[in-house]
Amino acid sequence: MGSFRSPSSRIIAALLISCSSFLISEAYDALDPNGNITIRWDIMTWTPDGYVAQVTIFNFQQYRHIESPGWSLGWTWAKKEVIWSMMGGQATEQGDCSRFKGNIPHCCKRDPTVVDLLPGTPYNQQISNCCKGGVISSLAQDPVNAASAFQLSVGSAGTNNKTVRLPKNFTLKAPGPGYTCSPARNVRPTKFVTQDKRRTTQALMTWNITCTYSQFLARKTPSCCVSLSSFYNDTIVSCPTCSCGCQSGSCVKADSPHIASVVSGSSSNNPLVQCTSHMCPIRVHWHVKLNYKEYWRVKITITNFNYNMNYTQWNLVVQHPNFDNLTEIFSFNLKPLTPYASINDTAMLWGVKFYNDLLMQAGPLGNVQSEILFRKDPSTFTLEKGWAFPRRIYFNGDNCVMPPPDAYPWLPNGGFGPGVSRLTILACLLLPLVILYRPM
Incomplete structure (x- = not known):
């Protein structure tokens, strides 16, 4: 009894296996097997209550880019960190900063979300690779613009390599869902070469987060x-x-006399x-x-x-x-x-x-x-x-x-035309003979 399975249960099991295989394979792109978005978090200096970090988003995908309205990056702090200030990006919400008096942080949320600044941002608020409205080109199409960056000053955090904690639960929307991000991990500190190429400096600590895309999750x-x-x-x-998808009331007929008013009255995001x-x-x-x-x-x-x-x-x-x-x-x-x-x-x-x-x-x-x-x-x-x-x-x-x-x-x-095999044609030719000589 325990080993018996009905035909229907075997079919359901096969479907579940095929569906799970589909989900796994959807996150892997055979035409771009090494494509991903890597987020690099470089701690550049320590401050009295935390550190200053530069965060860079690298698009290592050959042909998948991040289009307007751009990326948004979120995470959860490991302790009670706050963002004192930012350059090249901004948090979408300030959160509850009522415990602070005098100097108020840029963001006090436990789970901040950061977006890129727009083109035309004043020069004193910019850093390299910022301020493109969150748009990042694909690596093959435009490698010069395949990265985006911002800088943030973090407070209420550790002040050395032993007391600082890695942020958790990274999420990347670009501009919608589709990306799944790995936990942050310690890697070898990044080295930077000065513009004249005569001196090399390095970050105090570096964390990497890798995000991969799945079309199944995206839509x-x-x-x-x-x-x-x-x-x-x-x-x-x-x-x-x-x-x-199939037609519903949400589509617009090309020959509709009211098409202009329908288009102008709709949300550009949908x-x-x-x-x-x-x-x-x-x-x-x-x-x-x-x-x-x-x-x-x-x-x-x-x-x-x-x-x-x-x-x-x-x-x-x-x-x-x-x-x-x-x-x-x-x-x-x-x-x-x-x-x-x-x-x-x-x-x-x-x-x-x-x-x-x-x-x-x-x-x-x-x-x-x-x-x-x-x-x-x-x-x-x-x-x-x-x-x-x-x-x-x-x-x-x-x-x-x-x-x-x-x-x-x-x-x-x-x-023979598509979908018509020679066996089918032969059967059609023999059918009159079968009917003619069938027993009465």
Whole structure:
């Protein structure tokens, strides 16, 4: 009796295992296996009741950036610490400072939340790498701007290496959820080289916190989808229905006569998506455009269906085996990504600065497009079995929903259509004979 399991219980167990595997794998990105955000907390000097620290947020993710309205960093103090003052950032709440008289701290909360200052902040409140409104570029796209920093003076804390305590429960929103942060840990103190490179100094103590991203934690539904077409087939394979959710009263019809008033009256922080069958804010279309003797050409179009969002510094990651033979790309930047040294099948694409690096909100200007010219490798190139279409596509670091492989456009002389096997065709041919000769 104890070892018996009903078929239904075995199915439920299998589903639980598959779901848990999905959750674990979602936090690991095979195209960016070492990508993370590292927060470095450097204690620079001791003060009579605490210390002055510089906190730096490094984005080591190849293509996932932090967009407007920017990051917010939170933690819980180990003791009864307060923040006396800050430069390059500010706490969102002061908290209860009633126990202090005279000089009032900048923040007395046990669990403060800190945000970046805005561009244009007075120079005497800035430090290096601050004041960008919390926006941090991805490492591959703009390594110079892939970090953000602030400085804080901490009081009611330890005043030496033995009495100071590490903050706990770090949280990073960038700008929404999705990141899970490790506990702070002691590491070797950071060394700093002076501007003239003639002297090296070092922090008194350094703590590191590592934050990793999970698309599953970031949002309940995907944020983008992929559609496909080709010169050799009139069929356009649309994004799968309900890729990012199904239609409800929250979407806006593109031909609505009141669209302007609806858009102007909505909150800019919430998505306002055009009514479509897929309901995705972003659609990426891959079109196999031309087939030459030695080359073949693809057109990529990214369309924004969100009336409340301009995507600044957008990027696209595409996995396709022919990137090893890329010849030319028009009107986009491109950088090969090689997470595994022996395989060159992934590339990151983004807009040209001051030209198409801003993907405008939904409407006539809400799209960007480019074309890619590939050289054919005779040993691998084929237009059969969907080889010319991408294996996966990311937009701004999120995995987009692909159409099912059996729906891809197929060659006119490719025999049978998608989803129809030869066994099915044979069964259909034999069916009249079975009916004709069945026993009465």
